[in-house]
Amino acid sequence: DGGITQSPKYLFRKEGQNVTLSCEQNLNHDAMYWYRQDPGQGLRLIYYSQIVNDFQKGDIAEGYSVSREKKESFPLTVTSAQKNPTAFYLCASSRGGSNNEQFFGPGTRLTVL
């Protein structure tokens, strides 16, 4: 089954701790993306990567970090520097380019206590 997996579905962390969200795809897509979704605000781009070992900041990259060591994987670390990390995080992938649709994972709901 081709698709995007994100784990875990729900994640709880104490304030001040870093946490890494997993995103894996087996669609052989070149591009991968991380979005944050808050109620009533739609999706905001955190980071994206068009190829392995390369990534760019989106609109709200502060307090987050990513890596792209493998084509299939694009983990997101929410650092303690992120002031308001509680949110729903969505990972997506595409064939790349602005004309291709993105395919989304099921999301991870992060709650920082």
Place this chain on the structure above:
Amino acid sequence: AQKVTQAQTEISVVEKEDVTLDCVYETRDTTYYLFWYKQPPSGELVFLIRRNSFDEQNEISGRYSWNFQKSTSSFNFTITASQVVDSAVYFCALSEASNNDMRFGAGTRLTVKP
């Protein structure tokens, strides 16, 4: 930068009613792409349709239809004879050829009551 506006925050209809979700966009590019996604309660966004800026032909897919009008910078989505399973948040998005940045609207929450 491009911008997408979905002015309707929430819409509630009764089953079998028709409903139109509005999407207005802003861009300076002549080549761009418009998308609609559905987000059911499970949370995963599902791709519905893509339109490029040179193709203003309206599209129908079953109960779904899309009306793209460049003159008004709109890409509206109509569901005919709505069903309870259509209840979801619907997002309109815009991607410009000059960058790889897809911008999403704030979404419209559609509730279809039986």
